[in-house]
Amino acid sequence: MKYFYAVVHKDDDSAYGVSFPDLPGCFSAADELEDVLPNAIEAMELWLEDQAEPEASGVGAIREATSADLAAGAFLIAVPRMTVSGKATRVNLSLDRGTLAAIDAAASARNLTRSAFLAEAARNEIQGRH
Numbered sequence: 001m002k003y004f005y006a007v008v009h010k011d012d013d014s015a016y017g018v019s020f021p022d023l024p025g026c027f028s029a030a031d032e033l034e035d036v037l038p039n040a041i042e043a044m045e046l047w048l049e050d051q052a053e054p055e056a057s058g059v060g061a062i063r064e065a066t067s068a069d070l071a072a073g074a075f076l077i078a079v080p081r082m083t084v085s086g087k088a089t090r091v092n093l094s095l096d097r098g099t100l101a102a103i104d105a106a107a108s109a110r111n112l113t114r115s116a117f118l119a120e121a122a123r124n125e126i127q128g129r130h
Contacts, residue, residue, distance in 0.1 A: 001080055001081065001082055001083075001126075002056050002080075002081050003056060003078040003079060003080055003081065004020055004022050004023060004044060004056045004078075004079050004081055005020070005021065005022070005056070005057065005059055005062040005076050005077070005078055005079070006018050006019065006020045006028075006040050006044075006076065006077050006079050007019050007020075007021065007062075007066050007069050007070075007074050007075075007076060008036055008074060008075050008076070008077055009069065009073075009074045010073070010074075015029045015030060015031045016029060016030045016031075016032075016033065016035075016036050017029050018030070018036060018039070018040045018043070018077075020040075020044065020047075020079070021057065021062055021065050021066060022054055022055075022056055022057050022062075023044065023047050023048075023051075023054070025047070026043055026044060026047035027043060028040045028042070028043035034128075036077065037077060037079065037127065037128035038127060038128050040077065040079045041079055041080070041127050041128070044079055044081065048081075053081075056081070059076065059078075062076060063076070080126050080127060082123065082126065082127070088115075103117060103118065
């Protein structure tokens with residue numbers, strides 16, 4: 001998994017604004033701080049649907065390129081880029097029996113397999129969607 005760094009701006013009378021130095025024209029906004037990452041992921045995924053995926057710059061290069069914004073109060077976030085290979089891989093996990101029973105009950109309530117539920121839960125956790 002790789003990360004694209006985004007710059008987050010916030011003025012007193014505005015929402016959080018998010019832009020990606022490596023993805024020209026890709027931007028997002030959120031009224032609440034906890035929505036910044038999920039909204040940024042959605043914007044990035046939509047932008048990448050129509051573009052060739054560029055190399056992600058390292059945090060040092062992004063800090064240097066956005067130093068004026070950072071000095072003015074903006075901050076950086078690392079936005080995870082998860083790709084789906086389409087190839088399932090079997091893994092062996094050890095879980096507490098009670099935790100496993102709760103997972104199975106939650107998966108069943110959503111008409112998902114245990115594997116599908118765990119994969120969705122992992123994606124949601126990585127992408128900040130709680």
